[in-house]
Amino acid sequence: MPKSKRLMELMMTVNRKRRFKVQELADEFGVSKRTILRDLQELSELGVPLYSEVGPHGGYQVLRERVLPPIAFTEGEAVSMFFAVHALRHYSSLPFETESASALNKFYLHMPGDIRDRIDSMKDRVDFITPARRGDAPCLSVLLDAAIQGKVLVVQYESKEEGSHNRMIQPVCIYANNGLWYCTAYCFLRRGFRVFRCDRIREASYEATEVEPIELSDIRASRQGAATPREPVRLRAEFTRAGIQRCESELWLAPMLVVREDGSGWIDTEVARSDLPFFTEFFIALGKETVLQEPAELKNSIRQRLAELLERYE
Amino acid sequence: MPKSKRLMELMMTVNRKRRFKVQELADEFGVSKRTILRDLQELSELGVPLYSEVGPHGGYQVLRERVLPPIAFTEGEAVSMFFAVHALRHYSSLPFETESASALNKFYLHMPGDIRDRIDSMKDRVDFITPARRGDAPCLSVLLDAAIQGKVLVVQYESKEEGSHNRMIQPVCIYANNGLWYCTAYCFLRRGFRVFRCDRIREASYEATEVEPIELSDIRASRQGAATPREPVRLRAEFTRAGIQRCESELWLAPMLVVREDGSGWIDTEVARSDLPFFTEFFIALGKETVLQEPAELKNSIRQRLAELLERYE
DNA sequence: ATAATGGTGACAAGTCTTGTCATAAACTCA
DNA sequence: TGAGTTTATGACAAGACTTGTCACCATTAT
Missing domain, CATH: 1.20.5 (Single alpha-helices involved in coiled-coils or other helix-helix interfaces)
Incomplete structure (x- = not known):
């Protein structure tokens, strides 16, 4: 094999196996140790960050920096x-x-x-905007690591309602949405899957948790489990064209919308009774762009809420 | 120069100049044409997509696919x-x-x-979520191209109020936000900078616009120009902790917020009178999480709006 | 037709590469 | 401490590979 090709292949090889001995490569390529040594030096000069230690258990290593093989990009x-x-x-x-x-x-x-x-x-002409948020999330890498390795973490979580306290969780996945990081995890306190805002997790550590990690072979199943509604209530509403456009901004709502030719549309679905307070606010925010048909219970709570607000602004 | 090094440098060189003649390279590297030819063939075998044409005005070309030089990545x-x-x-x-x-x-x-x-x-553990939206934006590349080259486009725009019609615009930049693409552009119809939603631009073409493109040396100036408020009105409001959290989701609002230690906060800024209808809805949506202090005009319109809604739900 | 340009084969000169050997240095482990 | 392992470097001859030259072909623009 001519030298130039051997160098290319050598580059791939040392990237594959991060630690190796000269003799190993010599055998593999069918050349002498001396040649490999010379080649390695050339690779080194070309920028591959090689590091070697002498003595038994020594050998070559590629440092964290590795040269990716050249790729043909459009x-x-x-x-x-x-x-x-x-x-x-x-x-x-x-x-x-x-x-x-x-x-x-x-x-x-x-x-x-x-x-x-x-x-x-x-x-200066193109950008993918993400809202810049205050909340730093210092524990992201720990959470990710725990998710990958299926470990249980003790986190200090500052929840909306209960202030700061410790929990044991086993992270499943983390994701950024609208500028904030979230972590889906099994919560050993609540015995179920919950979503945590990562910027509210002040600290996270592996420290001696005797709790056994649970089996998470199917991540999707666990995600669904978190979202199954209890006490379903039928919700029906009409939307004007502008109403539809605003609903489409809502991630959770968009899949349930039915849109007509002219841009208006409606929704007819089941929601959890426990979500009604949320819908109260949501429909109020929609103003005149919607006509709520069902449930009466929601209409009532909207009326009540509007009356309260009106009083506030009197 | 040994062959292996020459090959590496040759790769860089042919990537830099996309068209070249064999003689050129031969002079540059101080070797014969024959050698360069042999080298080029080797590069070709290594994956560099070379293409050649014989005859006068012929020569080598690198096709759109180009091999980036190997980069040391962590x-x-x-x-x-x-x-x-x-x-x-x-x-x-x-x-x-x-x-x-x-x-x-x-x-x-x-x-x-x-x-x-x-x-x-x-x-499966990490993701950067962007809301999936319906609206396809078919003209993005045309808009971007026009922005880069400073050209004027004729677009068919479907606006919220006025339905579909043609406009002449000169794009400045395009950006994605919350799953939708927007385009800042100078609008020759309105004689000012406007933001257009790209999914509402049905068609865009360069066709014979006699309009001279305007000078856009400083993009930022133009952006600001779009945002200068006319008829300023002072807006003051208090927010609870939950109110602040919701305000922080609003891109345009977040920079003006002042947050206290305990998480609550306030805003004190000037807004355009023409935006008051918008703020009416915004403050209604905030419900009890805010106390509006100024302007009285806004309070009135909120009251009125609430009354209308209440009637609707009666 | 003519000139410019890429493409190929053959071959000798000579450069560069390789293997071998010797030697050194650093380190581990018994 | 000493034996064994491993990298590191230099010298040198054999020889493999690279190079330049030359001859010739094919294609194409002018």
């Missing part, structure tokens, strides 16, 4: 990747530390000049 | 990039066509096995 692909990573700057907290910033930088610096020009001309 | 950087691009799948429309999907795929396939494992274990 110009458009490269641009897409750039803006995707660029969008992450809106997040004040990320589960991957600050590494996206340096990735962006490296990516940008390695671009051929004309692509870089194109990016420059687009940089 | 493991964390690679993972961040993956999830950043992964998040784009939530968007039903993008200004860069479908190229992010293929970028993601290539990226994933080229990862060393253990990083791929790590990504797999994280894929």
Whole structure:
């Protein structure tokens, strides 16, 4: 095998196995140890961050920095990747530390000049906005780690109602929505799946929890479990065109909407009775853009609420 | 220069200049044409998509696909990039066509096995959610292109009030927010900067507009121009803790909020009189979580609105 | 037709690569 | 302490690979 090809393959190989001995590679490539040593030095000069230790149990290592093999990207692909990573700057907290910033930088610096020009001309013209929020979420990486490894955490959670207290939870997944991070987790206190706002989790640690982690083979099942409504109540309402447009902004509502040709529409679904206070506010906010047909119970609570408000503003 | 190094440099060079002749490179590298030809063939075998045409005015070209030079990414950087691009799948429309999907795929396939494992274990655990919206925005790439090149477009816009009609606009920038795409543009009809919802732009074309594009050297100035309030009215209000939390979800409001230690807070700012109808609805939606202090005008309109609603639900 | 440009094969000169050997240094473990 | 393991470096000859040259072909624009 000619040297140039061997170097390329060597690069892939050392990236695959992060630790290796010279003899190993020599056998694998059918060349002498001396040759491999020389090759490794060249790779090193080319930027692959190799580190070696002598002695028994020694050997070579690739440091955390690894060279990805060269990839053929479309110009458009490269641009897409750039803006995707660029969008992450809106997040004040990320589960991957600050590494996206340096990735962006490296990516940008390695671009051929004309692509870089194109990016420059687009940089001020395109953006994926995420609302910048105050709440930092300091525990994201711990939560993610626990989710991946299926471990139980003790967290200090500051809930809306009860103030700050400790809970044991087993994270399932974390996600960002509308500028805030949330964590779905099994809560050992409440014995069920709950969603936690990550910025309200002040501390999280693995410390000696004797609780056995539960089995989470099917994540989706657990998610659904969290959402099953009890005490269903039928909800029917008409929406004007403007009403529909506003409803479409609501994640949970959009899938249940039925839209007519002319843009207006309606909803006919079952909701949990315990959610009625929420719907009271929701329908009030919709103002004249809706006509509520059912349930009477909701109409009543809306009337009552409106009367209270009116009194407040008198 | 040894061959292996020359190959690497050659890769960079052909990526920089997308069209070139063999003789050119031969001079540049101080080797013969024959050697360059052989090298180019090797690059080709390595995946660089070269294309050549014979004859005068012929020469080599790198096709739209280009090999980015190998970049040293931290493991964390690679993972961040993956999830950043992964998040784009939530968007039903993008200004860069479908190229992010293929970028993601290539990226994933080229990862060393253990990083791929790590990504797999994280894929169901982390997400950047963007509300999935119905409205497709078919014209994004045209709008972006016009913004970059400073051209005037004729668009068919379906506005909330006036239905569908044509306008001439000069796009400034486009951005995604909460699942919808918006375009800031100079509107020649209204003679000022306006924000358009891209999914309401049915068609956009360059066709023979004799209108001269305006100068947009400073984009930020133009953005501000769009936001300067006329007929300012002083707005003062108190918010409970829960009220503050809801206000923080509002992008335009968050910067003006003042938050106290205990989580409650207030606002004291100037708004345009023309926005009062909007604030009427906004404060009604806030319910009991706020106490409006000023202006009386707004209080009146809220009262009136509440009374109307109450009647509706009677 | 002519000139420009890429494409291929053959071959000798010579450069670069490789394996071997010797030696050193650092480290582990018994 | 000493034996064994592993990286590290230098020297050198054999030889594998690379290079330049040259001859020739194919295609295409002018």
